[in-house]
Amino acid sequence: MADQITQSVLKNGMKVMLKEIHTAPIISSWLWYRVGSKDEPTGKTGVSHWTEHMQFKGTKKFPSSMLDKAISREGGRWNAATSHDATRYYETMPADKIDLALQLEADRMTNSIYSEKEVASERTVIISEREGHENEPMFRLGEAVQQTAFHVHPYHHEIIGDMADLHTITRDDLYEHYRKYYVPNNAVLAIAGDFETKSMLKRVKELFGSIPQGATPPRLARPEPEPKGEVRLSVEGPGETTFIQFAYRFPNATHPDYIPLQVLDSLLGGASGLSYKTSRLYRALVDKEYAVDVSGWSESTIDPFLYRITITNHPKRKPEETIAALDKEIQKLQEVLVSKDEIVRAVKQARAVFSYSSENISNQAFWMGYVEMFASYEWFTTYLDKLAKVTPKDVQRVAQMYLQSNSRVIGTYIPKGRGA
Numbered sequence: 037m038a039d040q041i042t043q044s045v046l047k048n049g050m051k052v053m054l055k056e057i058h059t060a061p062i063i064s065s066w067l068w069y070r071v072g073s074k075d076e077p078t079g080k081t082g083v084s085h086w087t088e089h090m091q092f093k094g095t096k097k098f099p100s101s102m103l104d105k106a107i108s109r110e111g112g113r114w115n116a117a118t119s120h121d122a123t124r125y126y127e128t129m130p131a132d133k134i135d136l137a138l139q140l141e142a143d144r145m146t147n148s149i150y151s152e153k154e155v156a157s158e159r160t161v162i163i164s165e166r167e168g169h170e171n172e173p174m175f176r177l178g179e180a181v182q183q184t185a186f187h188v189h190p191y192h193h194e195i196i197g198d199m200a201d202l203h204t205i206t207r208d209d210l211y212e213h214y215r216k217y218y219v220p221n222n223a224v225l226a227i228a229g230d231f232e233t234k235s236m237l238k239r240v241k242e243l244f245g246s247i248p249q250g251a252t253p254p255r256l257a258r259p260e261p262e263p264k265g266e267v268r269l270s271v272e273g274p275g276e277t278t279f280i281q282f283a284y285r286f287p288n289a290t291h292p293d294y295i296p297l298q299v300l301d302s303l304l305g306g307a308s309g310l311s312y313k314t315s316r317l318y319r320a321l322v323d324k325e326y327a328v329d330v331s332g333w334s335e336s337t338i339d340p341f342l343y344r345i346t347i348t349n350h351p352k353r354k355p356e357e358t359i360a361a362l363d364k365e366i367q368k369l370q371e372v373l374v375s376k377d378e379i380v381r382a383v384k385q386a387r388a389v390f391s392y393s394s395e396n397i398s399n400q401a402f403w404m405g406y407v408e409m410f411a412s413y414e415w416f417t418t419y420l421d422k423l424a425k426v427t428p429k430d431v432q433r434v435a436q437m438y439l440q441s442n443s444r445v446i447g448t449y450i451p452k453g454r455g456a
Contacts, residue, residue: 041404041413042233048249049221052240053404053413055228057397063134063229064401065127067141068409070224071217072121073197074190074339075256082197083205083213085118086162090210091125092116093154095147098140100154110136118195121338122409128398131230135239141225142243145218155207163202169194173275173449174346180271181283181447185342189260219250226405229397260340263443275451278349280358283445284438286343289336289410295422296430297334297343297438302382303374303431304365305332305345314381317345320365325350326358338410343438355448369435374428383423390419 041055076083094100107114112129114137127137169175179194186192197205225244227236263285287293306315313322321327329348335341349358394403394416407416 046245051224053226054233057228058230061131061230062397063131064398065137066226066401066405067125068224068405069123070222071123072119073195074120081193081201085195087210087213088116088118088123089158091144095143097143138243150211152207166196176271176273177281177447177449181281181445184267184445185283186260188258190256217253220247221249222253224405224408226401228401266441268446270448270450272450279449280347280355281447282345283342286334287340293434296426296434298386299382299426300431301332302386326353326361366439374431379428
């Protein structure tokens, strides 16, 4: 994890991170912008995700009709994604073809075309995407839980945005968002692969260095107040399966408690599925037929977010029985010190998941830029060492502090049959 990288900041404020990896003739380039759904005011929810879509509509130099063909013809792959805190674009190319990707990103940082026709076309696509999500029980339940957990902070809404805003956002709204946040001083370019650092940095400066620095982008400062007690809700919809979701308020990724909470997650849910069937919740809920499936997950975010436990309820159990069984397991964690052996096993699982997610060239480039959105590269290089220092008392303390019933939301999806 201590592999050497070169970090530089261009005169226009854009941060560049370079890591030479000569294991294969491949280079992966990730351009990150510090803008996500948390930067969206009421009335413009979904504008970050929609802007991401518009960035594939081309420029004068790179018309949309040639973009996919150009990347594919050179043996590359590319995509983009929007999160709560950031928007990212990547290209992974044969090493001798990476210049095409760099030219493309430098050009669409300033020259993307936002035509009324393309905006109208993409409105239809995104509304259809939102409608598709609304047919999924877990989207319905997750959105209801998230909206209940956040009344003030803009983490309140889904990344895709609210349907009302998707109907009313204009071309000018999108273009204004693009010009406001897609500036070099709001961007991080992370490149890993088979290149020579000096020549790569020289080329990056040639392509990006002349782009003018923009004004400091605005940020919404709306901290969420402390919860005033447990909230329970139900969502009805089509289907034949009952789901339950628990949401506990969790600290942001740079908080000292974030690392022991990852070990706690590993104990409860099995570290993102690894050794899943040995996890405490699987043994307590699935093996004893309270649930058909159970999983836990959190996100690395700039502001405090959520830790969610999602349960597919067993047909022969009432939701109240399953909730009681989960509470019993959490109480055990809070009252009985976890054995050292179990902590070692949980840390080992969490380490494995982290290592698997950062082993190839594209993933290493991803991590370089990703951690810059909420911390620094040091967060990445010291993560495993911090995991190894977590003790049974640390896990008990964070379980007592964060897994409290008076600060959680419990949502239940109640199926009404296939024809509902």
